[in-house]
Amino acid sequence: MNKEQHYVVWIANLIICGVIGYYAIDHHKELLLLVPVILFSGLLFFSLMTESVKTIAKQAILHFFIVAAIGTSIATGIKWYKEKKRKQRTAYYNELCNVLSNELSEKKIQEESNVTETWKYLELGMTENEVISVLGEPESTSNSELIGATWYYSGARSISFNTKGKVRSWHGF
Numbered sequence: 001m002n003k004e005q006h007y008v009v010w011i012a013n014l015i016i017c018g019v020i021g022y023y024a025i026d027h028h029k030e031l032l033l034l035v036p037v038i039l040f041s042g043l044l045f046f047s048l049m050t051e052s053v054k055t056i057a058k059q060a061i062l063h064f065f066i067v068a069a070i071g072t073s074i075a076t077g078i079k080w081y082k083e084k085k086r087k088q089r090t091a092y093y094n095e096l097c098n099v100l101s102n103e104l105s106e107k108k109i110q111e112e113s114n115v116t117e118t119w120k121y122l123e124l125g126m127t128e129n130e131v132i133s134v135l136g137e138p139e140s141t142s143n144s145e146l147i148g149a150t151w152y153y154s155g156a157r158s159i160s161f162n163t164k165g166k167v168r169s170w171h172g173f
Contacts, residue, residue, distance in 0.1 A: 119170070122159070126167045131159060 121134045131151070138151035138159075148161045148168065157172035 122167065122170055124167055124169075128161060128165050131167060135159075 118134050122131070126134075128149075135153060138153055140152045141149055142152075143149045145163070148163045149165070150161070151159045153159075153172075155172060157170070159170045160168050162168045
């Protein structure tokens, strides 16, 4: 094997060990237990080898340890980076939720304040147009020919009109 081929094999081993190390750390830590088994079986065969094969085996074992250490380092670095990014996303999400929650709370307080102020202007006998000018459009309505219309606003508030379209009662204001 020439020098260039040796480097290609070494880089391929590095990539393979990195992928295996990453997978083992994230999913199946028991795969890491295979390393001593592989080394032990290699040592058994080592005693049966000729001197030239032993020299190559020694280089391969050293090579394996170097590649495994680098691969594990790469896998650990990738895992650390992913965890860091996950924490950043979680912090951003929590901050966004807090901001939105605060804005919604402030908006609800403002709406409550507006409703508290505007209900004072309701009077029995007001027309539907007068109610709209005071409270705005309702969220929903129901209509009955026998008793009149009911308009529903946020916060379980409602205004009932008689069959002539005049306010007869309100609730929740």
